[in-house]
Amino acid sequence: MSKRVVLLGECMIELQRRQDQIIQGYAGDVLNTSTYLARLTQDSPINVEFATALGQDQFSDQMVANWAQEQIGSNLVERLEHHLPGIYFIENDASGERKFYYWRNDSAAKRMFDSDALADQLLAQTDLELFYISGISLAILPPAGRTKLIQLMRSLKAKGVTLAFDNNYRPILWSSPEETEASYDEVLSLTDIALLTWDDERSLRGYDSPDQIVAHCAQFDIGELVIKCSAEPCILVCEGQQTEISATAVNSVKDTTAAGDSFSAGYLAARLHGESPGTAVAWGHKLAGTVIQHYGAIIPVEAMPRL
Secondary structure, three states: OOEEEEEEOOOEEEEEEEOOEEEEEEEOHHHHHHHHHHHHHOOOOEEEEEEEEEOOOHHHHHHHHHHHHOOEEOOOEEEOOOOOOOEEEEEEOOOOOEEEEEEOOOOHHHHOOOOOHHHHHHHOOOOEEEEEEEHHHHHOOOHHHHHHHHHHHHHHHHOOOEEEEEOOOOHHHOOOHHHHHHHHHHHHOOOOEEEEEHHHHHHHHOOOOHHHHHHHHOOOOOOEEEEEOOOOOEEEEEOOEEEEEOOOOOOOOOOOOOHHHHHHHHHHHHHHOOOOHHHHHHHHHHHHHHHOOOOOOOOOHHHOOOO
């Protein structure tokens, strides 16, 4: 029996300087996860769909065409007449860390819940196994759209759909840390699989230790809590047990873009294939460790590791 996985977020036009050239691509945190998840599940009865809103322009047409090549479904993509995709530019320092510049204040993706069409389509799915969002999925939406998304998640959970959340905190997209914390906690109260980055939680909540994340999340009924700690061991909390799982050693880091996104894809792919949470963390580590040895968010297909 086939399984449908829907990931909701934003795809943007990506610009990156490489030597004396500006390279154009298409990416976004949830789209990155969708791409890697589709690659890892393409030989299985798992259908990966990306839910978003785009314009009716050539950039949007090319995005959808690119997704089709990666076997990502676009039946849940709204095409809006008067809005365009957002744009971002990446700069990397000598250690591979990146800085982002965004042009997305009126992007199409911000308008995906202006009507009830997308929510109605999602609720009508009869084979939906997993629904995934990130902190950026929440952040780009106006308050009314964010409320609709959380209501949608509540309805999907009532139907037995597994809900997954990656915190992916970008302060510039929020009006205040307090607003972010309130939104995150509302989502965490519904989440079955939480994929949280330690640096983001530290930046948002002022924590001194990942153990404070574990303590905070204990109030929620989260089945699988994963705390990603860059090169340090990942923390997995599942069925009342807390374990640490070491990351894959990497000798040459070129670009950390999509490290967390690819980890999430590896983790979710393993779980969808019936692997244990511990094995899922290992898949996430291996994929992320490969991705950061390449430039850009999406690595060539031939560079994908065997998991």
